[in-house]
Amino acid sequence: xxxxxxxxxxxxxxxxxxxxxxxxxxxxxxxxxxxxxxxxxxxxxxxxxxxxxxxxxxxxxxxxxxxxxxxxxxxxxxxxxxxxxxxxxxxxxxxxxxxxxxxxxxxxxxxxxxxxxxxxxxxxxxxxxxxxxxxxxxxxxxxxxxxxxxxxxxxxxxxxxxxxxxxxxxxxxxxxxxxxxxxxxxxxxxxxxxxxxxxxxxxxxxxxxxxxxxxxxxxxxxxxxxxxxxxxxxxxxxxxxxxxxxxxxxxxxxxxxxxxxxxxxxxxxxxxxxxxxxxxxxxxxxxxxxxxxxxxxxxxxxxxxxxxxxxxxxxxxxxxxxxxxxxxxxxxxxxxxxxxxxxxxxxxxxxxxxxxxxxxxxxxxxxxxxxxxxxxxxxxxxxxxxxxxxxxxxxxxxxxxxxxxxxxxxxxxxxxxxxxxxxxxxxxxxxxxxxxxxxxxxxxxxxxxxxxxxxxxxxxxxxxxxxxxxxxxxxxxxxxx
Amino acid sequence: xxxxxxxxxxxxxxxxxxxxxxxxxxxxxxxxxxxxxxxxxxxxxxxxxxxxxxxxxxxxxxxxxxxxxxxxxxxxxxxxxxxxxxxxxxxxxxxxxxxxxxxxxxxxxxxxxxxxxxxxxxxxxxxxxxxxxxxxxxxxxxxxxxxxxxxxxxxxxxxxxxxxxxxxxxxxxxxxxxxxxxxxxxxxxxxxxxxxxxxxxxxxxxxxxxxxxxxxxxxxxxxxxxxxxxxxxxxxxxxxxxxxxxxxxxxxxxxxxxxxxxxxxxxxxxxxxxxxxxxxxxxxxxxxxxxxxxxxxxxxxxxxxxxxxxxxxxxxxxxxxxxxxxxxxxxxxxxxxxxxxxxxxxxxxxxxxxxxxxxxxxxxxxxxxxxxxxxxxxxxxxxxxxxxxxxxxxxxxxxxxxxxxxxxxxxxxxxxxxxxxxxxxxxxxxxxxxxxxxxxxxxxxxxxxxxxxxxxxxxxxxxxxxxxxxxxxxxxxx
Numbered sequence: 001x002x003x004x005x006x007x008x009x010x011x012x013x014x015x016x017x018x019x020x021x022x023x024x025x026x027x028x029x030x031x032x033x034x035x036x037x038x039x040x041x042x043x044x045x046x047x048x049x050x051x052x053x054x055x056x057x058x059x060x061x062x063x064x065x066x067x068x069x070x071x072x073x074x075x076x077x078x079x080x081x082x083x084x085x086x087x088x089x090x091x092x093x094x095x096x097x098x099x100x101x102x103x104x105x106x107x108x109x110x111x112x113x114x115x116x117x118x119x120x121x122x123x124x125x126x127x128x129x130x131x132x133x134x135x136x137x138x139x140x141x142x143x144x145x146x147x148x149x150x151x152x153x154x155x156x157x158x159x160x161x162x163x164x165x166x167x168x169x170x171x172x173x174x175x176x177x178x179x180x181x182x183x184x185x186x187x188x189x190x191x192x193x194x195x196x197x198x199x200x201x202x203x204x205x206x207x208x209x210x211x212x213x214x215x216x217x218x219x220x221x222x223x224x225x226x227x228x229x230x231x232x233x234x235x236x237x238x239x240x241x242x243x244x245x246x247x248x249x250x251x252x253x254x255x256x257x258x259x260x261x262x263x264x265x266x267x268x269x270x271x272x273x274x275x276x277x278x279x280x281x282x283x284x285x286x287x288x289x290x291x292x293x294x295x296x297x298x299x300x301x302x303x304x305x306x307x308x309x310x311x312x313x314x315x316x317x318x319x320x321x322x323x324x325x326x327x328x329x330x331x332x333x334x335x336x337x338x339x340x341x342x343x344x345x346x347x348x349x350x351x352x353x354x355x356x357x358x359x360x361x362x363x364x365x366x367x368x369x370x371x372x373x374x375x376x377x378x379x380x381x382x383x384x385x386x387x388x389x390x391x392x393x394x395x396x397x398x399x400x401x402x403x404x405x406x407x408x409x410x411x412x413x414x415x416x417x418x419x420x421x422x423x424x425x426x427x428x429x430x431x432x433x434x435x436x437x438x439x440x441x442x443x444x445x446x447x448x449x450x451x452x453x454x455x456x457x458x459x460x461x462x463x464x465x466x467x468x469x470x471x472x473x474x475x476x477x478x479x480x481x
Numbered sequence: 482x483x484x485x486x487x488x489x490x491x492x493x494x495x496x497x498x499x500x501x502x503x504x505x506x507x508x509x510x511x512x513x514x515x516x517x518x519x520x521x522x523x524x525x526x527x528x529x530x531x532x533x534x535x536x537x538x539x540x541x542x543x544x545x546x547x548x549x550x551x552x553x554x555x556x557x558x559x560x561x562x563x564x565x566x567x568x569x570x571x572x573x574x575x576x577x578x579x580x581x582x583x584x585x586x587x588x589x590x591x592x593x594x595x596x597x598x599x600x601x602x603x604x605x606x607x608x609x610x611x612x613x614x615x616x617x618x619x620x621x622x623x624x625x626x627x628x629x630x631x632x633x634x635x636x637x638x639x640x641x642x643x644x645x646x647x648x649x650x651x652x653x654x655x656x657x658x659x660x661x662x663x664x665x666x667x668x669x670x671x672x673x674x675x676x677x678x679x680x681x682x683x684x685x686x687x688x689x690x691x692x693x694x695x696x697x698x699x700x701x702x703x704x705x706x707x708x709x710x711x712x713x714x715x716x717x718x719x720x721x722x723x724x725x726x727x728x729x730x731x732x733x734x735x736x737x738x739x740x741x742x743x744x745x746x747x748x749x750x751x752x753x754x755x756x757x758x759x760x761x762x763x764x765x766x767x768x769x770x771x772x773x774x775x776x777x778x779x780x781x782x783x784x785x786x787x788x789x790x791x792x793x794x795x796x797x798x799x800x801x802x803x804x805x806x807x808x809x810x811x812x813x814x815x816x817x818x819x820x821x822x823x824x825x826x827x828x829x830x831x832x833x834x835x836x837x838x839x840x841x842x843x844x845x846x847x848x849x850x851x852x853x854x855x856x857x858x859x860x861x862x863x864x865x866x867x868x869x870x871x872x873x874x875x876x877x878x879x880x881x882x883x884x885x886x887x888x889x890x891x892x893x894x895x896x897x898x899x900x901x902x903x904x905x906x907x908x909x910x911x912x913x914x915x916x917x918x919x920x921x922x923x924x925x926x927x928x929x930x931x932x933x934x935x936x937x938x939x940x941x942x943x944x945x946x947x948x949x950x951x952x953x954x955x956x957x958x959x
Contacts, residue, residue: 259871262846263853270850362843364878365744369751387883387920390744397845402868437853438867 024048028471029478032408032445038429040413041468043451049467051152055084057144064142069343071169074108074133087112087151093183094210098203099384101195104183105207106165108133108158109215110151117155120473121219121248124157124212126204128226128253129349129357130307132160136225139459140322140340146458149466154473157216161204161228163195163350169343174306177348190378197301197374198384199350201357202392205234209241221250221473226455227349227357229254233399247405247442248476252469253415253455256431257399262359264430277425280414293351294366299377300351301370307347309334315416320453320460356396364393401438406479408472409446412453412460423448443479447472502531507953514889514927514957520911521928523894524950529931532949534635537569540627547625552824554652557591557616570595570634576668577696581688583864584680587668588692589648591616591641592700593634600638603955604704604733607640607697611711611738612830612838613788615647619710622941623803623821629940632948637955640701644689644713646680646831652824657787662829664785676863678783679855682848683865684831686838687873690719694726705729706955711937712830712838714739718880732886732924733958734917737951738896738937741913743877746840749912782851785829790815796897801935801942837877845874882920887958889927890914891951893935900930929954 024045031039059080063072074091082088087110094105111117125136125147136158138145147158163179170177178192179199187195208231212220222232222245232249233256235241255261268274296303309331317333318324323340324333338347355363368390375384409428411418419426432446449468453460506528513522542563546555560572570593577588594600608619608630619641621628633639646664655662663677664684672680693716697705707717707730717734718741720726780786790812798814799805804821805814819828836844849871856865890910892899901908914928931950935942 259846259849263849264846266846266850269847359843359846361845361875362841364842365747365840366751368744369748372752385883387881391879391881394842398872400868401871402866 024467025471025474028447028468029475031447032443032472032475035443035445037424037433038426038446038448040423040448040450046449046451046464046468047461049464049471051149051463051467051470053144053148053152054086057138057148059084060138060144060148061142064138067168069169070134070138070142070340071166071344073167074106077108082111082113085148085151086114087148087156090215092211092215094207094214096207096210098206099198099388100382101181101198101384103162103181103203103207105162105204105211106133106160106183107211107215108137108147110147110156110158112151112153112155114153117153118218120154120477121221121244122155122157122212122216123150123250123469123473124159124208124216124220124222125252126159126208126222126224126228126231127161127164128224128228129305129353130164130345130347131225132164132344132346133158134344135341135456135459139462140337143322144462146462146466149463150469152466153470155216157212159208159211162207163199164346166346170346171343174308174338174342174347177346179304179346179348179350193299193302193374194378194380194382194384196304196350197299197352197371198389199352200389200392200395201230201234201353202395204231205238205395208235209238212244213240218244219246219248220244221248221476223250223252223254225253225458226255227353230257230357230396230399233257233259234395236403237398237400242403246480247403249404249407250469250472250476251407251409251411251428252458253411253417254409255417255427256434258357258359258394258396259399260401260431260434262361262397264434265359277419277422279416279422280420291354293355293363294370298373299370301367301374304348304350305354307338307349309338312337315414316454316456318414318452318454318460320451321456322459356394361394361397364390367393401435404435404439404442404444406476407432407435407439407442407444408476410469410472411446411448412455412457413448413450414452415455415457417455418448503534503949506532506949507956510929510950510953511957514925514929514954516927517925520915521905521908521930523930523932526933529933529943529946529950532953533632533945534949536627536631536635538567540621540631542567543621543627543631544625547621550651552652553617553621553625553821554650554825556650557589560591565594565596568593568631568634569597570631570639575696575700577692577699578667579692579695581691582683582869583866584683586645586666586688586692588645588689588696589616589643589668590696590700591620591630593630593639593641595634595636595638597636600636601703603637603959604706604729605638605640605697605701606633606735606951606955607642607693607701607705607707608737609642609693609707609709609713609716610644610647611709611713612834613647613826613828614710615643615825615827616641617825618822618938618941622944623818626803627944629944629948629951632945633951635948636952638701640697642693642696644684645692646684647827649827653827654824657789657819657823657828662787664827664829664831675855675859679852679859679863679865681783681785681831682833682852682855683870684833685870685873685876686715686719686834687876689713690716690723690876693720694723697729698725703729704731704733706733706735706958708735708737708739710738710940711740712834715742715838715877715880718742718744719876721881721884722876722879727884732884734885734888735951735954735958736888736890736892736910737940738892738899739890740899740909741916742880742882743838743840743842743875744880744882745913745916748916779847780832782832782848783855785831786835788819788828788830790819793818797936797938799895799934799936799942801933802938803941837875842875842878845871848874882917885917885921885924885926887925888914888917888921889929889954889958891929891931891954893937893939894930894932895934896937896939898937905930 077089166180312334557574565571649665793815794812
């Protein structure tokens with residue numbers, strides 16, 4: 001029996017997978033050990049990274065498939081047996097007050113069943129402008145998502161920024177829907193106008209801090225995806241969060257805070273030899289510099305960018321998207337994506353988020369006036385003091401650049417944050433280079449996933465991405481030894 | 482004996498008449514300021530010109546000091562030797578050394594403690610120079626005659642502040658245009674060019690504010706009224722962000738050619754759609770060098786903008802200037818002015834001051850890079866932490882506008898950057914006052930125009946009258 005060919009093949013297969021896992025993990029460590037502008041993990045290594053789920057994610061998928069538009073109630077996840085999930089799930093809503101307004105921020109806390117998870121920091125994942133928890137927890141076909149895989153090994157908190165999550169999702173089309181800044185009631189039109197007009201990063205920062213401080217203990221790393229990439233920077237300027245970050249930064253499609261982007265832009269502008277490197281992708285967002293912010297008139301701060309297939313086809317929709325089928329154009333993929341995520345995903349973004357995330361400090365006055373007009377229109381029954389709001393504006397231009405010990409940016413090859421033609425000229429590589437100047441003793445790394453994953457690799461190859469992140473976090477922790 | 486008695490009676494009568502007239506003008510000023518509805522009020526020229534009081538020695542002792550010093554750059558410490566009874570006040574020259582960005586800085590103040598026992602009833606009047614000036618022009622005029630501060634100090638306690646760098650013992654030997662003429666950030670030693678250039682980039686408004694606060698907290702007591710002239714108008718506004726200073730200003734604001742904070746710089750454009758070009762006059766620009774638009778052509782941050790006759794002839798040199806003589810063109814007045822004040826007046830301004838006072842906050846990245854480059858080049862022996870500088874940049878865009886109870890902007894009729902006599906409602910001072918009215922609906926917010934053809938520099942044009950007028954405004958506050 002022991003010598004039968006079948007047994008031999010079975011043994012080989014069983015042994016092969018862990019072997020590949022170990023190899024890829026070791027390779028990530030080895031790549032991160034190298035003090036280079038960037039390194040890349042090969043496609044075969046990336047794809048070899050595996051993490052299994054106890055029930056293969058079936059219970060969560062069933063929940064999602066049973067809900068209209070997949071907008072299952074995250075409170076229901078908490079009812080599932082942790083043993084069958086591999087983690088204990090809790091849906092937490094924190095209410096906080098800023099500018100005399102109540103705000104809700106929601107977090108899906110996944111406390112890993114793996115006892116080793118306690119050795120690692122909480123991985124706090126924060127969505128970017130138009131997303132929410134769902135895409136970090138399940139994929140576009142309601143199969144297990146990034147967070148589920150991560151939580152097998154690490155404690156994870158997936159955060160939805162205020163407004164971007166709604167119980168049951170949005171019944172209204174993307175073009176007509178409003179953010180759910182409060183989860184227990186709908187807002188009036190006047191409230192929506194005002195909430196959108198004062199939705200600063202400091203609002204998110206306050207909510208995030210409350211969520212983290214009240215519901216996690218010990219070390220943290222904050223993974224701010226996309227526009228959410230501002231939050232780790234703001235947290236670094238917060239004494240209590242800084243004490244828990246311990247100089248660690250982990251980026252996923254995060255870029256850098258607007259402060260560093262402004263510095264880089266100034267250096268490039270002053271350099272007569274600088275020529276922008278050709279890129280394969282370009283930017284995924286509507287071009288900030290050419291955007292006519294005020295075209296909507298007096299209440300332009302309420303004029304949200306609403307996601308469309310055209311925008312999502314530019315760089316976000318590629319061939320590893322779960323919805324891709326042979327023969328589809330990128331527009332087809334994007335169309336399908338927005339269709340299937342039409343209910344549970346916010347698919348909108350406030351101008352203020354883009355303004356504070358872009359180098360638009362010069363528009364502070366315009367923003368103040370926009371807020372004033374919104375308040376004047378509504379009569380300001382909430383007693384919002386513009387003076388309190390104005391002092392928060394462009395906080396992203398003031399985030400500290402120092403105080404880091406270990407920083408790792410992880411980037412997909414087709415993400416606009418990477419330059420697959422001239423990798424050394426990629427956005428995140430350049431940002432990391434700037435951080436090195438300010439933190440000469442820190443270990444600062446950029447690792448690219450060398451396969452055709454985009455800014456949304458967490459819905460494209462979530463299992464492998466989770467496997468890679470587990471290794472990156474492990475490497476980060478080893479740097480403290 | 483009889484002629485003497487008659488003369489004495491006549492003198493007494495004249496003095497009484499003058500006092501009576503001054504009382505009447507003061508009542509007129511109060512009456513104007515009492516009007517809650519007027520967007521602005523004006524004090525007529527005859528009334529303004531009738532104002533003023535004499536100095537015990539006619540200001541002679543100070544004038545003698547100034548005339549004896551090369552370029553009029555007398556040592557303010559020498560004022561201490563003149564009896565207070567001769568001056569009408571006790572003069573003290575105070576230098577406060579403070580630390581910011583891991584560097585030492587000196588800020589200086591000429592404290593004039595009035596002999597008038599009534600002065601205690603009123604706040605300390607703190608006068609801060611604008612970009613290129615210093616203590617002298619608020620204390621003596623361009624001919625070294627008694628200046629605004631001397632008159633004010635007969636009735637009020639006054640502190641005339643020179644922002645760091647702008648005062649130097651004995652003045653500057655180097656011509657205004659010389660690159661060697663650099664700010665005196667430390668008063669007890671000269672700085673290397675490398676250090677001067679770095680400091681030129683670090684003179685943020687927050688830096689100045691720190692020194693000002695130390696000067697005020699250590700050397701004055703009780704209520705304060707902060708007058709920031711020109712660019713230093715930012716200081717009075719920034720003080721509203723500081724809890725300790727706010728407790729002493731008690732919601733009062735007094736402007737003199739001060740305008741509004743940079744935070745308000747583009748508000749009108751944003752609110753009313755005023756084109757930038759149409760709005761360009763809102764921010765004092767005479768004599769300053771604005772950075773060109775193209776980054777590669779922009780004047781390096783460490784370079785100073787330097788005053789010249791062309792710049793000062795545009796709006797600052799007019800016919801009440803003490804140096805004006807019949808037949809002089811405005812350019813000739815300006816030429817004489819720059820020459821007469823070529824030693825004791827700084828005549829330069831740091832670009833960071835102009836940028837923070839203007840609306841171009843998009844330059845924050847460029848500023849950081851400029852400072853970083855200088856630090857790298859020098860090896861940063863000072864241990865300046867760029868993070869601390871970055872945190873301070875554009876504080877002027879975050880001044881609180883609420884919490885005021887009484888605000889008065891005073892402005893001269895011919896201060897073209899602040900007042901548009903042909904269309905007053907388009908004046909920036911009207912705009913600023915209205916903005917503060919909106920933010921402080923319960924406050925008494927007033928704008929007073931002095932009607933004579935005085936400029937932004939009326940404090941060297943008609944210091945005596947301006948002092949009396951300012952005094953009446955201070956009394957109105959009470």
